[in-house]
Amino acid sequence: MNKTALEFDIIIAGAGVGGISAALAASRLQMRVLLIEQAEEVGGTGVFSSVSLVCTFRDSWGKPITGGIHRELFPAAYTHYSEKLVPTYDEQELKAAYESLLAAEPTLTLWTGCEVYRVDQQDGRIVRLHVQGNRTAVVTSKIYLDATADGNLSALAGMAYSLGREGDGKLQSATATFKVSGIDRSLLKEPDIRQWSAIHSLRKELLPYYLDMKAAGRTGNPRQGVTCFPYPNGEALLFNSTSVLDVDPTRPDSVISGKEEGIRQAQELFEAIRQHPAFHQAKLDYIAPKLGVREGRRIVGEYELTSEDCLQSRRFEDMVAACAYALDIHSPDGGATRLESIPEPGYYHIPYRSLIPKGCANLLLSSRCISGTHEAHSSYRIMASVSAIGEAAGTAAAICVFQGLQDVRDVKPAHIRFILQLRGQFVEGGVERIQMPASPSWAE
Ligand SMILES: Cc1cc2nc3c(=O)[nH]c(=O)nc-3n(C[C@H](O)[C@H](O)[C@H](O)COP(=O)(O)OP(=O)(O)OC[C@H]3O[C@@H](n4cnc5c(N)ncnc54)[C@H](O)[C@@H]3O)c2cc1C
DSSP, X not given: OOSOOEEOSEEEEOOSHHHHHHHHHHHTXXXXXXXXXXXXSSOTHHHHTTOOBOOXXXXXXXXXXXXXXXXXXXXXXXXXXXXXXXXXXXXXXXXXXXXXXXXXXXXXXXXXXXXXXXXXXXTTEEEEEEEEESOOEEEEOSEEEXXXXXXXXXXXXXXXXXXXXXXXXXXXXXXXXXEEEOOOGGGSSXXXXXXXXXHHHHHHHXXXXXXXXXXXXOOOOOOSSOOEEEXXXXXXXXXXXXXBOSOOTTOHHHHHHHHHHHHHHHHHHHHHXXXXXXXXXXXXXXXXXXXXXXXXXXXXXXXXXXXXXXXXXXXXXXXXXXXXXXXXXXXXXXXXXXXXXXXXXXXXEEEGGGGSBTTOSSEEEOSTTSSBXXXXXXXXXXXXXXXXXXXXXXXXXXXXXXXXXXXXXXXXHHHHHHHXXXXXXXXXXXXXXXXXXXXXXXXX
């Protein structure tokens, strides 16, 4: 190796909600953080695949079981909560929030348009990453976080992983979402589309047009229904209703052909809904620039979260995050979506061990690629949980650096929870006080 490695305390690959939450958590604890994103802009799936809905982060009685950085990113979902309103967000506003929060951190360095393409390991530790794109560099740190959604960093480091449904390896369907404006809402049975009742009514109104198209064989979309959500101002809709099978994010060719099919289905569905009088003048504002791929690698960790854990609302001693969202499996075969709610009290714990890949002392998982089964992943992959996972991973990494620990396994969950709860994140279980540095590590 002839290049000198640039040094940081913590390096995070991937700037979606998991990576950004981790980067904010760690840099607010005075760590020198490098956040590397292969796209030209930060945001990941929640911005460039436009998913729109703030999936539930509340227990059976409506109490939030996340907070912290998720609350900073989606403030209206907390302050304007009502059971009647669909909690949604605008992806451009989310992107602006990401950018301003990241820019406010003096110890955070952001590289966009840069891909981690090689990882060097020695004696069960990552020693450096190789980066290409807008910059060509070799970078090193004490702790590394994989926030790439698909576990790309872990795979490059040789970690074991699972992909797809147990048995046949098939993945949840992918979706090209699209935004429609210019709707004459006065022609809808329930015009205030910010309300759940109006959205359910609208979906029923649109269904016959879509089914006619399916019956005539004019779409390859296997979905049975039409799914859409309002934008927060109630003036446009995000359709999350196309369904592309057999998209494997670890194979670029399948993502490219999946995107082509997704665009085709989006255009077909738009033509169908335009038959409804309220949509005669509607505009297809855009099809999300990135195909929405729901599932990627699940890295094998110290604990594999299962559907039983989710459906038994399981508690863990080493809890560092929580999830209230249902099992939501968009069928890999194109059939109906399987939705199973989390029983009372309506949420389960995510243990720290699921964030620790087996076989590496200085790597943590900080996105949907944590250790879990295909079914459990369909639940915790939502942005509220991924943000909480990222915040926990960033906090754990900072503690590891600050305490000079050689292995991420040695970080005490009670210390992680202590800091998380100080910063407004939801935790359960004991906390143990820890003093974090008042001044940055690099200034000492
Ligand atoms: C169609 C669809 C609908 C959904 N609907 C909802 C919803 O309504 N509500 C909800 O809460 N959730 C929803 N989800 C789930 C949720 O959006 C995602 O699971 C979540 O945003 C994933 O966040 P992440 O940080 O794990 O990954 P991402 O946001 O995907 O970020 C990963 C980032 O890593 C980068 N990266 C990858 N490899 C490298 C590398 N080698 N080097 C550098 N950077 C790299 C990528 O470019 C990307 O920006 C939906 C998902 C899909 C696909």
